[in-house]
Amino acid sequence: MKLDRRLVIKILEEKIKSEGIVLGSDILKVNSFLNHQIDPFLMSQIGQAFAEKFSHENISKVLTIESSGIAPALMTSLQLQVPMIFARKHQSRTLNEEFFSASVYSYTKQTENQIAVSKRFINPGDRVLIIDDFLANGQAVQGLLDIINQAGASAVGVGIVIEKRFQAGHQLILSKNLPLVSLASIDRFEDGQVVFSKQGETSHVN
Amino acid sequence: MKLDRRLVIKILEEKIKSEGIVLGSDILKVNSFLNHQIDPFLMSQIGQAFAEKFSHENISKVLTIESSGIAPALMTSLQLQVPMIFARKHQSRTLNEEFFSASVYSYTKQTENQIAVSKRFINPGDRVLIIDDFLANGQAVQGLLDIINQAGASAVGVGIVIEKRFQAGHQLILSKNLPLVSLASIDRFEDGQVVFSKQGETSHVN
Incomplete structure (x- = not known):
């Protein structure tokens, strides 16, 4: 079953509002359905929404980072085959x-991690779609782009379940002329509540 | 699309034979389709096979450990809803x-990890199915059983993609009277080759 993408976004936004917990000025915890406990039906719909958006890009690989990116990336790859x-x-x-x-530097944890992908699995000529659960400062996406570049492959776009549009990652991706699809786009936190962006989920450059 | 479970097992065994790399006496690397690069079609079939096997158990939650357990657990939970x-x-x-x-002690890495689950997500009365990619010494399953026990919930079974039947985990689970479904069951490694068990994939006690 495939729901209309706008309905998927609506369900996701409602889940964020009802179950998300805002901590301080820039942390949103959504571990009841996205990155600790997972709602598999919603995740399947999220994967189908990304696959639809990037269906004309002739994608050959979906790339993410453990652990929270695995679920949305898997559902997207299932749909894109x-x-x-x-x-x-x-x-x-x-x-x-x-x-x-x-x-990859984590601002939240204030730690630097090495991320790694076996050279066997990304090759020159691959057209790679990056999927992740959150976009904040964009360090994870930057690290994945670095790896795609080392492999001589092409990054064709970035799909994000929840972006915090007010942090640096959003502009970072657009500055690289990469199509960015963020299903839920958070404009700001206000009095502990989430305020979604009115800009819609897609930001294409050119 | 759902393939017959015996065919799924056959495909999985062929993948292990053709792409798996045996290291030493007890390590099998299958990172081309199971725990680094993932074949989403096969993973979906694996999830459906587990769901079918445990469909009469009235399962309320699927539980695994990051990162390699996420893909098979997600596909199983999608099917079980x-x-x-x-x-x-x-x-x-x-x-x-x-x-x-x-x-959880890792014999491979010789390190001790703490694993944790938020108390919000497992409750008394929950009927929990444990899913993992590998079964070796059973330390991961043991840790998850410990958590289910702390929550006052019930473990109703264990689903494993690849078990090394010659290590301690297989007997450990059976000794607890838990149904164990291991899709690919490795009897031993012989001259760097995988020899599968003739016992079939299911080990029920009682």
Whole structure:
């Protein structure tokens, strides 16, 4: 079953409003349906929404980072009928020449992680769609783009379940001329409540 | 589309034979389709196979551990139409009274991890199906059972994509009178090749 994409966005926004917990000025916890407990029906609809949006891009691989990106990326890849790859977070010492790797700084945790993808799984000529659960400062997407670049492959777009539009990641992706589809786009937090952007979920450049 | 379960097992065994890499006496790497790059069609069939096997158990939650368990657990939960929860690996210092937690020792990495599940997501009365990608010594399953027990919920079975039947986990689960469904059951490694068990994929006690 496939719901209309606008309805999927509506359901997602309602879930965020009713179950999301705003902490401070820029943290949103949605671990009841997105990144600890998962609502598989909603996740399936999210995957179908991304697949529809990028169906004409001739995508050959879907790429994400463990752990929270795996569910939406898997559902998207199922619909697009292409393999999904999740970058692993590594400690530097375990990396070797079999991997593409990049550094990702987490502002939330204030830690630097190495992420890595086996060189066997991304090749020149691959057309890669990046999927992730959250977009904040864009460091994770930046790391994945770095890996795609090392592989000589092409990034064809970025699909995000929830973006905090007021942080740097949104502009970072647009500045690279990459199509960005953010299903739920948060304009700001106000008195502990989520205010969604009126701009709609898609930001294409050109 | 749902393939017959025996065909799913056959496809899985062929993938293991053609793409799996045996390292030493007890390590099997299957990162081309199971736990780094993922074949979404096969994963969907795996989820449907588990769901069929446990369809009469009135399951209310599917439980796994990040990261490699997420894909098969998500596909199973989609089919059973119940929430999926993935336990998070934590450093002890970040845990608090909001979480059920347990220690899991990894023989492969020779490290001890804390795994944790928010108390909000498993409740007394829940009937929980455990899903994981691999079964070796059973430490991960043991940790999840510990958490289910702390919650006052019931574990109703364990679904494993690939079990190494010659290690301790298989007997550990049976000794607890838990139904165990292992789709691919490896009897032993012989000259760097995988030899599958002739016992079939299901081990019920009673």
